[in-house]
Amino acid sequence: MSLVPPVPELKPEWLAGEARHLAGAGGLTFYIDDDVLTYSSDGTTIEARVGEDSGETAVRLSAQAWNDLVGQMRTFVGLLLGDGLQMVRGGFEQLAPWEPALRCLHAGIPPYDPGRADFEGRDPSASFPADTDDAELADQLRVMGFLHITGVFTAAEMAAANLEVDSLASMARPGDDRSWWVTDDAGAPALCRLVYTTLRSPVLAELENDPRVRRLGTLLDPTLAVAPDRMEGSPVLIKVPGRTSGLSNLPWHQDCGTGGHAVFCPAVSVGIQLTGSSAETGNLQVVPGSHGQALRYGWQENADVPVVTIDTEPGDVTVHVQDVMHASPRPMGEGRRRTMYVTHYPAALWDHIGPGEALNDLVRNRTEEVASLQRATSPGPA
Ligand SMILES: [Fe+2]
Structure with a gap:
């Protein structure tokens, strides 16, 4: 197999934008077992030169890790977390800007550009009542990459689910492999996520399999399915107040910020809002229309990028x-x-991820270490 994969069909402007952005970056060299390869930009395009060792930034990785990177199974962050990539010259700040260009060259993933975002006349901030027809909801989701539906579940249903969460939370302990923990502003451990909840609660399992959830999770693809026993199943996020x-x-x-893009994108997560959400309780923010693309490291500094903040009531669904x-x-x-997240995955997931396995196995018990690497990428449903 050739070291450099054939370049997929690309729109010329995709790569040109990245080449301009990387013009002063000084090249990136990969040491791959006994091979060496350097990517560089001349300001108009990006070239790969096998056998050349001229990058100001350089990393070392195995042929397997390289194949995982090229095959969209691991990202730079995922490889670093799993000790699959070592920095030789430069640091993560120099490495990360190359990722959108490489994802474009290796897999044809377009780099995100707010100038190319097309909302097709739709309102990114719109919310929809639960009786909106499927075609309208599917169009909004296809264009924006997210949806807010109001009044899907009743107050009584959410109260019953919250009692189950109370029960699971009371049994959770740091290191139990069924929960995520952070340190709160008083220095104490605080529970921030329960995982594999539906394997332990029939009430939550019923919610996971509710036809209202399935309808929303399969708007774009009727073949997507839930995975209660892998990928952390259906987790419940609990926002811890204060500085954590x-x-x-x-x-x-x-x-897919740590990897798995080739296997589980475009999976669809249904977020059941057990408590509702606001700036005070913690809410969700999105860049509308950014799905299926790669965002540049530090994109937050670009004032042209649109951001939507979603506030919800109990029983709403995102x-x-x-x-x-x-x-x-x-x-x-x-x-x-x-929020309880019920993610619907493509069938390929079951070929690659076994029972009890998850991309987040690398993350669950080391959230503070991982947080130090976070800026443009991070794991798990928010
Ligand atoms: Fe997320």
């Missing part, structure tokens, strides 16, 4: 395509937003 250390407040990310850029910022008040 760890991954309670997820910075901007795509859910839906997001997993690689839409999204974030879960720090609650400005009492926190405690609870």
Whole structure:
């Protein structure tokens, strides 16, 4: 197999934009077992030269890790977390800007550009009542990469689900492999996520299999299916108030930020809003129309990028395509937003991820270490 994969069909402007952006970056060299390869930009295009060792930035990785990177199974962050990539020259700040260009060259993934975003006359901030017809909801989700549907579940249904969450939370302990923890502003461990919840709660399992959830999770693809026993099943997020250390407040990310894009995108996550959400309790932010694309490291500094903040009531549902850029910022008040995420995956997931396995196995018990790597990427539904 050739070291450099054939370049897929691209629109010329995709690569030209990245080449301009990387013109002063000085090249990136990969040491791949006994091979060496350098990518460089001349300001108009990006070239790969096998056998050349001229990058100002350089990394070392195995042929398997290289294949995972090229095959969209691992990202730079995912490889670093799994000790699959070592920096030889430069640091992560020099490496990360190359990722959109490489994803474009290796897999034809377009780099995101707000100038190319086309909302087709739709309102990115729109919410829809639960009786909106499927075609309208599917069009909004296809264009924006996310949806907000109001009044899907009753107050009584959400109260019953919250009692189950109370029960699971009371049994959770740091290191139990069924929960995520952070350090709160008083220095104490605080629960921020329960995972594999539907394997332990029949009430939550019923919610996971509810026809209203299935309808919203399969708007774009009727073959997508839930995975209760892998990929952390259906987790419940609990927003911890105050300043926390760890991954309670997820910075901007795509859910394939550590890897797995080739296997589980475009998976669709249905977020059941158990408590509702606001700036005070913690809410969800998205870049509308960013799904299926790669956002540049540091894109937040670009004032032209649109951002939508979604506030919800208990019983509302949010839906997001997993690689839409999204974030879960720090609650400005009492926190405690609870959301149950039921993700619907393509069939390929079951060929690659076994029972009890998840991309987040690398993350669950080291959220503070992982948080230090986060800026443009991070794991898990927000
Ligand atoms: Fe997420």
